[in-house]
Amino acid sequence: MSNSRRFALTAVFMGLALAANGGETDARVNRLLDLASSGGYLRDERWKMAEEISAVPDAQMAETATALLASERRTDAGQALQELFFVWAQQAPEAALRFADAIRTDTWRDACRESAFRGWAEADWKAARTWLDKQPPGTERDQMMGGLLTLVAVRDPHAALQMLQEEIARGRDIRTSEVIKICAKRDPAATVDAWEKLPSGKAKNSARESLALNWAKVQPEEAWRWASGFPDDKDGQGTRRTVILGTAEVDPARAALLAMQSPEIDRKELLERIAWTWGKQDPDAAVRWAGGLPEDGRAGIFVAILNRSTLADPKSLLPSMLGLPAGRNRDLAVSLVIHRWSDEDFDGVKKWLVQQPQSPDFPLFLLSCMNRLAEQDPELLFALFEKLPDREKKNMRIQLKITLDQLRPDLASRIAPEK
């Protein structure tokens, strides 16, 4: 075979190989865009996109990134690109960063650099840190350093605490609370030690709060002993209060006991916070606990529980809420119970409402269901409104008008302006 013929054949083969590869890339990019698109909503597809990207050969990363950047489907391409740079940088960080640097659109360049740096840090945080130390100060460096610090805190809390101290010495308060949060859960003793070495100031104060909160979540008793060593000043009280809040996340009954035994702390607000946390975990137990508290402040505690909770039998709570001392919190507690009951059984609530005699509480009952009635049974809402005495009607008219304007503008004209 002559040289020229051999050359021609080689060229044809190379062309075919390139075309085949190009076709493969196009198909992959389309698949990735589809997975990114549905992956925004479907977890399984998000997983499949990540798996597909992790299988892209190193040699085809640049080509795939180029095709994604050229896509008209920008939102989907953005999702896929972030994942791609994360994976690429784990294998070839410098190539990935070089490629990202050359992207013309600012927002995409920044996002891809950030992802590439994250990937590099996950694969080799020491090398990534050396590179980052050479970058100019600014927002991007701070962002990258923030991500790096939290990652190192997971891998090596001692190293992270050392880095944190260096950053603070440079005047940079970068995700201090977050780093302390991670380290406090993994190595509380080292974290306390590092915290003590921090220079006084805002960063140290927020770090103390973070340490107290997160240590209490894993070792509530040890954290309480530490907090008890602080003097009885504002900082000491704040630290003990935060430990109680952390304890509430894992053992609300113990947290409530500590709060009751700490007279120097503003107990009312603290008990409400505990109630709120308890209500998320076990609302019925929280309600039982609240029922045994002194009457003063009990309504606020019920409000805190009811705010986030679905109760097994909300209707059964109504008489005790109606029996709370008069005030804003009592009205709020009544209203929340009716809300929760409406969530479970709105027909039951409507039946009950129709049977209620006129009383000083009737407008409150009506207000508690007004939105739902406006949406689902406006005729009943109008009928109940008409039942109100004139004085109450006057007060309620404005609220009803606002509700209808928002939810049923088609019916708003039925509320005649006040004469």
Place this chain on the structure above:
Amino acid sequence: MTGRFRFFLRLLLAVASAVAISRTEADQPDHQAARLLDLAASGEYSRNDWRAMQREIRNIPEANLAEMAKAVLGSGRREDIPEVLDEICFVWGLKDPVAAMAFAGSISDKSLRENCCRTAFRGWAESDWKAARTWMGQQPLGQLQDLLAASLMETVAVRDPRAALQILLEEIARGQRPRTWHIFANCARQDPDASVKAWEKLPPGGEKNSARTSIARYWGQVQPENAWRWASSLPEETDRSDAQESVLLGALDTFPERAAALAKQPPISSRLLPRFAFEWAGKDADAAAQWALGLPDEVKAAAILNVLNRSNVTNQRALLEPLLGLPEGTDRARAVARVMDFWSGQNYEEAKTWLLKQPQSRDSLVFLWGLSRPLAKKDPELLLSLLAKIPEDQREAFLMRELRTTIKRARPELLPKLPRSTTKGFVRGWSSWSSSCGTKEGE
């Protein structure tokens, strides 16, 4: 005992020990659960660890998922349990949804129970939405069912938008109150016409409003001009204005230049223009500033101020002349002061020299306000002498108040030496635009 029976007995024992040995310590449910919980804890900060957790869960044989879920739940690691159980329930829901739902429903912690029910159901819906729907139709109405219905429709909306919209209307007719935002988000991107038709059939109320915003936002992301035409055709003023705003914000995500062109098309409420400038500045402050300079005078200052409030424009100095050409107003004053302050941060001496060359005018106090922070720190005597030169009738109350606030922060001991404000409002009309944007952002 016969020799043959002894042989079988030995064989059985050998197989049993082999099985026991093959299940090494690391494979024991408690150990694997601990590993998964560790990965979940670090996975919050490490994507690789998160993936490793997901991969390990996906590799658990279907028959062992119940055992693993129980081991995780029994670990007592309250902080990390939700993440791992969420993933287990999702994968279990993909493979054996009825068992997954039964397990999730038996969890005693309320919020964990609800979350696991949702994710197990989500897995089911992603693998076989028709079966999931049949099961859901047999359940009693209630809050959890509302959540499950929404989850189902969000999934179907990706796979088959028309079916999702049909289910939505049927569920509403059945007395359910599903959240509509995510359903319409997907349907509008894939099938805007069907979405609009379904939206028109929704009962009036908060969910209909939410659906309108969602359609506008997500249709705007893919077909800005078509979405704009629909938004502009809505008869109700509130619907129209809200939908136009959402189309612009959606288009801004994907096609900023096309969004900017639409924002200048009538009919548009001029209230939207500064708001749009604010949002665009979050993505590209220089382009947003350039666009704002081309707006009509009555909204230009508010739009430029919003751009400056949102992000740093590279060449702020270039905005000064166009701003000074605008009619007096609070937004103009604020924007000029912002530019001066930024300029002084870059080159204080240059900004100060420029200030000293300016003739006395009604803008003098605005310029002083803009430079008051560095002047108070570096040249307090100059600041006081320049202030003293401002005629009494030009010491506008609003500007003096702002100036005092800045000086209070920079050098509080100067406060008693400041002249009093003696006039009210040559800067007229508080702008509702910039302040409303601030509120919205804060929300």
